[in-house]
Every structure is written in C-alpha cells, then in structure tokens.
Amino acid sequence: NTAMDCCRTSRRLGGKDVKVVVRSPQKDMKASDWEIEDAIREDIPIYENHVPAEFVVENGKLTGMKFEKVTAEYDENGKRSLVPTGEDLVFMEADEVIIAIGQDNAFPWIERDIGMEFGDWDMPVVDKVTFQSSIKKVFFGGDAAFGPENIITAVAHGHQAAVSIDKFCHDADVTERLAPMTNLVSQKMGFHEWTYDAHIDHTDRRLVPHVDKDTALNNLKLEVEKGFDTNLGYEEAMRCLNCDVQTVFSESLCIECDACVDVCPTECINFTEPEEEEADLRQKLLVAATNWEQDIYVSDTLKTKRVMVKDENVCLHCGLCAERCPTSAWDMQKYLYNVTKAGKVA
CATH class of the missing domain: 3.30.70.20 (Alpha-Beta Plaits)
Known part of the structure; x- marks a missing residue:
C-alpha cells in the first residue's frame, strides 16, 4: 500500500499528473483492492507490466524514466515470471520519481558466521511450532519469522515464542504444548x-461513504472515509x-x-x-x-x-x-x- 499512499499524497501536495507504474499485473499488486480503487477514484492511472529500465537526465535535470514492457507468465506451481515483450522502451515524462517499494525484512546485522541458518529471501530458518532458529537460544516471530502477516498473527507468534523461551530456560522440551481447549455450546x-x-x-455490502473528490484533494489532513453512521453501521453489522x-x-x-x-x-x-x-x-x-x-x-x-x-x-x-x-x-x-x-x- 506504500505506492498508493505516495501517489494520493502527491495529488494533495499539488501534483497534477500523477501515475503509478508497476512491474506486475494489477491483479498481482500487493496493495489492497480498496487502496487501488481509492487511487483510481482520484484519477491516478496505474500502468501495469512496466519494469523500470533507466532514469533520463538532461542537462543535469531529471526529465523522465524509461520502462521495459513485460508480460506475466505462470508455471504449473503458480510461480510468476516477467518476460520482456521485446517492444521498444516506454518513455514517461517526470520531474519527480518516488520509489515506493514499501519495506522488507533485512538482517545484515546478523553475522553469517555465527551458525544461524538462512533460507528463502535471506530469512532465518524458524521452526513453525517453537519459533526457534537454528541457534537454539534465538527466537523469531511476526514478520521477521515468516514474512508479512497481520498484527493478530504477530501477537500469536509472540505468545508461542514466549512459551518456548520459558521452556528453554527451564531445560524443558520446547516442542511440547498443551492441547488447545475446544468447546461447543448450543445456542x-x-x-x-x-x-x-x-x-x-x-x-449487497454497503460501501463506506467518502468525502467528495475535489474536497479531499484540497486538504492533506482530511479523512477521506467518513465511516458509517449509527444506523448504517448497525445494518452492516447485521x-x-x-x-x-x-x-x-x-x-x-x-x-x-x-x-x-x-x-x-x-x-x-x-x-x-x-x-x-x-x-x-x-x-x-x-x-x-x-x-x-x-x-x-x-x-x-x-x-x-x-x-x-x-x-x-x-x-x-x-x-x-x-x-x-x-x-x-x-x-x-x-x-x-x-x-x-x-x-x-x-
């Protein structure tokens, strides 16, 4: 959603011709659907399948960027490859370029010679039950363990890692867990x-009312989503x-x-x-x-x-x-x- 935040904020800061250029097909974008819809509603076009190739600078001033057009192909396991179409590079004029790639896990501060095993995407290898790394006294949870998830998952990881740490400190088997409590009660x-x-x-699902576009674009601090009133909120909850x-x-x-x-x-x-x-x-x-x-x-x-x-x-x-x-x-x-x-x- 970083790109959506950047492009919408740019419009509010006075940008007249703001566009989003992405490497992948729009359907594969990591941004939430409603974030994309809000950007399009504010007249921000999204150019899909364009891979950045080079900045264009003339007389020491940025004038635009060139992009290579690609097409997405998927193997039998659903893994995507971006294959160049062979067309000429696409030039887009620009006086400002925001590289909106969000954030990612990075562990350069962990020395690679201390015995910790790293796997895909240079992430530490973590046990999914105990949250223990290959160095038995080091535990990971949340995004640092298995990549981006929601805060509820991160909290659950924290609880389970804490249980493992307590068992580890007491020389107990960190893999042992009490069976979950389940119960069914007739209603x-x-x-x-x-x-x-x-x-x-x-x-149909009721859409959250929005402030009109012109008003929203003229006020950087204005909340765009107005939310449900009491009656509409009750109806949606039902x-x-x-x-x-x-x-x-x-x-x-x-x-x-x-x-x-x-x-x-x-x-x-x-x-x-x-x-x-x-x-x-x-x-x-x-x-x-x-x-x-x-x-x-x-x-x-x-x-x-x-x-x-x-x-x-x-x-x-x-x-x-x-x-x-x-x-x-x-x-x-x-x-x-x-x-x-x-x-x-x-």
Whole structure:
C-alpha cells in the first residue's frame, strides 16, 4: 500500500499528473483492492507490466524514466515470471520519481558466521511450532519469522515464542504444548429461539461513504472515509455470518426427511450415496463443491446407507436447517478455541 499512499499524497501536495507504474499485473499488486480503487477514484492511472529500465537526465535535470514492457507468465506451481515483450522502451515524462517499494525484512546485522541458518529471501530458518532458529537460544516471530502477516498473527507468534523461551530456560522440551481447549455450546433457547441473529440478508455490502473528490484533494489532513453512521453501521453489522456458530449434525437423530435440504438457501446440504473418492463426492452434490481449500462435512453412514454431505464453503450459518429439523438432528453451537498463552498458568 506504500505506492498508493505516495501517489494520493502527491495529488494533495499539488501534483497534477500523477501515475503509478508497476512491474506486475494489477491483479498481482500487493496493495489492497480498496487502496487501488481509492487511487483510481482520484484519477491516478496505474500502468501495469512496466519494469523500470533507466532514469533520463538532461542537462543535469531529471526529465523522465524509461520502462521495459513485460508480460506475466505462470508455471504449473503458480510461480510468476516477467518476460520482456521485446517492444521498444516506454518513455514517461517526470520531474519527480518516488520509489515506493514499501519495506522488507533485512538482517545484515546478523553475522553469517555465527551458525544461524538462512533460507528463502535471506530469512532465518524458524521452526513453525517453537519459533526457534537454528541457534537454539534465538527466537523469531511476526514478520521477521515468516514474512508479512497481520498484527493478530504477530501477537500469536509472540505468545508461542514466549512459551518456548520459558521452556528453554527451564531445560524443558520446547516442542511440547498443551492441547488447545475446544468447546461447543448450543445456542438454542427455545423451539425457534436462538442467542444470535442470523437472518438472511441479500443486500449487497454497503460501501463506506467518502468525502467528495475535489474536497479531499484540497486538504492533506482530511479523512477521506467518513465511516458509517449509527444506523448504517448497525445494518452492516447485521450481515455478520456468525462464523463462530457451527452447524452440528447428529446422525442418530436424523430421520432423513430431507427437510433441511429443502429449506437451505444455498443448497449446501446433501443426502447422497457415499463415494470412495472425494472428488467424485464433491461433483455429485446439488452444487458441486469446487473449493478444495475448504473441507466438506461428511457424516457417518445413515440408516438408508446414505451420508449427509455439507459444503462449508457456501454455508451462511443461518440456522434454517436447525429450525426446520423435526428431531433436532441439526443444532447451532458456538465454537470456542483457546491455545496456550504467555502469562497464563495451566
């Protein structure tokens, strides 16, 4: 997002012809989609697949830059290569060039002869469980361990590294961790009453209101996003899918009436004959489960020798299956998950 910050700030500082030039296709840019959208909304064009070649200086003054046009090609593993198109270099006039490459991990201060192992991108090799480096008394976490992530991940790394350090200082096995605490609690209060609101809302996601473009560009300190007012914020919050509330199926209570199949708004529930291959099972569902990154929920064999199969990828957690079920074979249960944290006594 550094480039987006730089180009938008340049507009506010008086830049009339501001453009962003990137090596990669726009779809591969590391900037967030909404950051790119905001830049384009402020009339900042993005030139993709242009690799910087040289600065052009005349009479000691910068007049522009030349770029080599490339095309992105991907191998069977998805690894990208930028291949020159062979066209002439593209010249773009400029009196100011901002090299907006963000930040990266760099460890020049770690001597390479002290026994620490480095791997891809010149990053220390770190154990993903203990956060221990090849030098057993040195631990890493956050971006320094496995590259850019969010702050929640960095905090979790810090907790786990602290647990490892404590064990290391007490000559204990740093790989040992208490099993995570998991729990499921039914959210049912009555026959048709639940402790959470899960009505289906077909309204598109509401966009955060923005200050008009001319006003925003004339004030460097003005907050562009106005945020939601109370009513709009409430309406948007009501679209929450309650991802912590899980559908739990009890085979022993199911009478295979298929009422849940009829009421499901996304057709994610299926009763079908089992298959030896998961690929075959995924394809025979009412709506084929094509997202292999998401497991499908398959029950034990039922009385009719069928199985219940649920595609978690499209479930809305609306609870209609649990409301419709005449035997309470479906239940909506809040899922709690907790792991060992630093400072907590087991």
